[in-house]
Amino acid sequence: TADANGKWTFTPETALKDGNHSLSITATDAAGNISAPSGSFGIVIDTAVPDAPTDIVIIDNVGEKTGEVKPGETTDDRSPTLTGKGEPGGVVNVIDNGQVIGSTVIDEDGKWTFTPDEPLDNGEHNLSTTVTDPAGNVSEPSPGVNIVVDDSPVVVSIGSVKDDVGPITGNITPGGVTDDTRPELVGSGKPGSVVTVQDGETVLGSTTVGPDGSWRFTPETELGEGSHSLTVTAEDAAGNRVTSPAVDFTVDSVAPNKPVIG
Numbered sequence: 001t002a003d004a005n006g007k008w009t010f011t012p013e014t015a016l017k018d019g020n021h022s023l024s025i026t027a028t029d030a031a032g033n034i035s036a037p038s039g040s041f042g043i044v045i046d047t048a049v050p051d052a053p054t055d056i057v058i059i060d061n062v063g064e065k066t067g068e069v070k071p072g073e074t075t076d077d078r079s080p081t082l083t084g085k086g087e088p089g090g091v092v093n094v095i096d097n098g099q100v101i102g103s104t105v106i107d108e109d110g111k112w113t114f115t116p117d118e119p120l121d122n123g124e125h126n127l128s129t130t131v132t133d134p135a136g137n138v139s140e141p142s143p144g145v146n147i148v149v150d151d152s153p154v155v156v157s158i159g160s161v162k163d164d165v166g167p168i169t170g171n172i173t174p175g176g177v178t179d180d181t182r183p184e185l186v187g188s189g190k191p192g193s194v195v196t197v198q199d200g201e202t203v204l205g206s207t208t209v210g211p212d213g214s215w216r217f218t219p220e221t222e223l224g225e226g227s228h229s230l231t232v233t234a235e236d237a238a239g240n241r242v243t244s245p246a247v248d249f250t251v252d253s254v255a256p257n258k259p260v261i262g
Contacts, residue, residue, distance in 0.1 A: 002027075016045045046135035052142040053092055053112070053129045056084040062151070065239025074148040074237035078119035082127065084142075085110050090131040095141065097126050106131070120149045154242045156189035156209075156234035161247055172249050179253045181222035185230065187244070188213050193236040199228050209234065223251050 002008040022042050027035040058069040062077035069075045086092055086106040093103045094114050104114040126144040161172045165180035172178045189195055189209040196206040197217050209215045217232075227250050233243040 018045050018047055020044055044135070046133060046137065049137045050087045050090055050131050050133045050139045052139045053084040053086040053131050054142070056082060056127075056129065056142060056145060058082055058127065058145060058147060060238075063238060063240050069147050071145050071147070074150050076149075076151040076236075076238035076240060078122075078149055078151055079116050080120075080147075080149075082114045082129075084112055084129065086112060086131045087133055090133045093130045093132065095128045095130065096120065122149050122151060124148055148237070150236065150238055152190065154190050154193055154234050154236045154240045156187065156193070156195060156232055156242055157244050158185055158187045158230065158232055158247050160186050161230065161249065162186065165253075175248055177250045177252050179251070181224075181251055181253055182219050183223075185217045185232070187215055187232060189215055189234045190236055193234040196233045196235070198231050198233070199223065204230075225251055225254065 020042065021044070022040040024037045024040045026037050058075075059081040060066050060069050060075040060077040061081060062075075065076075069077075069080060082094060084092070088106055088108050088110050090106045091103050092106060092112045092114065093100050094116075095101070096116075101116055101118065102114060104112050106112045124146065125148070126146050128141045128144040130141050131139045161178075162184040163169050163172050163178040163180040164184065165178075165182075168179070172180075172183060185197060187195070191209050191211050191213050193209050194206055195209060195215050195217070197204045197219070204219045204221070205217065207215050207217045227248065229246045229248045231244055231246045233241055235241045
C-alpha cells in the first residue's frame, strides 16, 4: 500500500527464478478503480556462480624466443599477454601471487585478453584468474600457472684454457701452443644458462653455468693436431643467446724428430 507520501515498497515473498523477468504494476484506489499497467521493467535474475576462466594461455612477445609460455617455463617478457575463455560480459580479475594485478571484460564470443600495465618483477609468479559476472557472482579461482620471469642479460666468457699435460702446464696464452689435446676451459656466465663449446663449426659439448656464475668444460674427444679456435655460446632459460670471442691456440702433441749431432 502506498503511504501518505505516495511511496511504496514491495519485496516478493517467493524468490524469483533465474532468468529473464518483466515487472509491471497496477494501482487500485480506495474506490476500487484500477489503473492501466505501468510500463514493464525488465531484469535478469542470475544467482549462479560462473565457471572459472578456462584455457588460459600466456604469450611471450619479447626476445629471441616468443610464443606460448607453458607451466614451469621461463620468459623474458615482463608484460606477457594472457588469453582465455569465460562467460560473456563477465569481468576477469588476473591474480599474481595472490594479488589482483588488473582486470578485463570477456567479449560476446566468450574470449578475453589481458596484458599487465605494470611489468612483472623478475622471479617466480603464480598466475590465476577469477570471473565476476554481470550480477556480481564471483567464480572460484582458476588453477594457478607457475612461470618464471627473467629478463636479465645473458653473458658468457672464457676465462682460461688450461694445459695439465706434459712438462709445461698452466694457462694457454692466446695464440699459444699446447701439448694437451683435451685442455680444460674455465669461464663465467649467467647462472643456469647452458654453455655450448665449439671448435670452429664443430660442437665439442655443453655444460651448465653454476649458481656462482662459473662453468668448466673438458672435451670428451681429443683435439687434433694444428690450429683451433674455441668459442662458447650461452643460452638462458628464456631462449636468449650470446657468443664469446674466440680463443685461438695450436695443439702440438708430437715429439720432434731425434736430433743429430753433425
